Amino acid sequence: MSDPLDYVRGFAVTFRKLFEERVTTQYRGGRARPGQPDEKRPKPPRAHGRHVLNRYEDGMEKCIGCELCAGVCPARCIYVRGADNDPDAPTSPGERYGFVYEINYLRCIHCDLCVEACPTEAITETKLFEFSFTNRDDAIYTKAELLVDDGGRPRHLPWEDWRPGEDEHTSAWMRATSPSGDADYEGRVAWSGELGYGVRAPERGQSGEAAGE
Numbered sequence: 001m002s003d004p005l006d007y008v009r010g011f012a013v014t015f016r017k018l019f020e021e022r023v024t025t026q027y028r029g030g031r032a033r034p035g036q037p038d039e040k041r042p043k044p045p046r047a048h049g050r051h052v053l054n055r056y057e058d059g060m061e062k063c064i065g066c067e068l069c070a071g072v073c074p075a076r077c078i079y080v081r082g083a084d085n086d087p088d089a090p091t092s093p094g095e096r097y098g099f100v101y102e103i104n105y106l107r108c109i110h111c112d113l114c115v116e117a118c119p120t121e122a123i124t125e126t127k128l129f130e131f132s133f134t135n136r137d138d139a140i141y142t143k144a145e146l147l148v149d150d151g152g153r154p155r156h157l158p159w160e161d162w163r164p165g166e167d168e169h170t171s172a173w174m175r176a177t178s179p180s181g182d183a184d185y186e187g188r189v190a191w192s193g194e195l196g197y198g199v200r201a202p203e204r205g206q207s208g209e210a211a212g213e
């Protein structure tokens with residue numbers, strides 16, 4: 001039998017913790033306590049979050065339905081079905097386009113291998129990781145949800161926590177050059193333009209930062 005005083009001791013610990021410094025960060029508007037930030041902390045430039053399917057500057061979809069992303073995905077969470085483009089009203093510049101595209105976020109481990117495998121830069125990851133769904137249907141993102149809108153920005157789904165400006169960083173890692181590779185390519189843009197953004201400037205490389213540029 002437990003000692004009744006154990007309950008008192010337990011509640012005493014809880015009570016003491018109420019007045020200690022918080023080690024967690026609570027950034028939901030309106031609920032932060034004094035001394036706690038009400039804002040999200042900046043994320044690392046190449047954080048991997050919720051995916052988007054990108055479009056070219058003219059609005060055409062970049063996905064050509066090749067299924068390479070699905071083939072390389074270690075979690076087997078991408079489902080793609082390609083279809084032939086209508087020659088009179090093509091969806092993508094190629095012969096085929098992604099007719100069905102789904103990502104199951106109950107499985108995705110955000111490894112970014114799909115992004116690296118994609119030959120057309122169609123699939124990239126934003127930095128958004130705050131999307132907690134309450135049912136399986138919401139967890140499986142469809143093409144309509146993943147495809148950027150007419151302004152080139154990710155669609156904001158009801159259960160996602162986007163803050164102003166966060167939807168601008170949808171393909172940051174692809175803008176990085178490779179300072180650990182051939183220095184001649186640092187700062188060179190080597191990817192296609194995006195709807196809403198055009199051709200983005202390259203990220204500054206590590207050697208540039210080291211030189212204080």
Ligand code: SF4
Pocket residue numbers: 069072073074075076077078103107108109110111112113114115
């Ligand atoms: S990030 Fe990794 S686990 Fe997630 S869909 Fe892409 S390849 Fe699969």
Ligand code: SF4
Pocket residue numbers: 062063064065066067068069070080098117118119120121122123
């Ligand atoms: S997202 Fe890229 S890799 Fe995946 S099917 Fe489309 S074009 Fe192919």
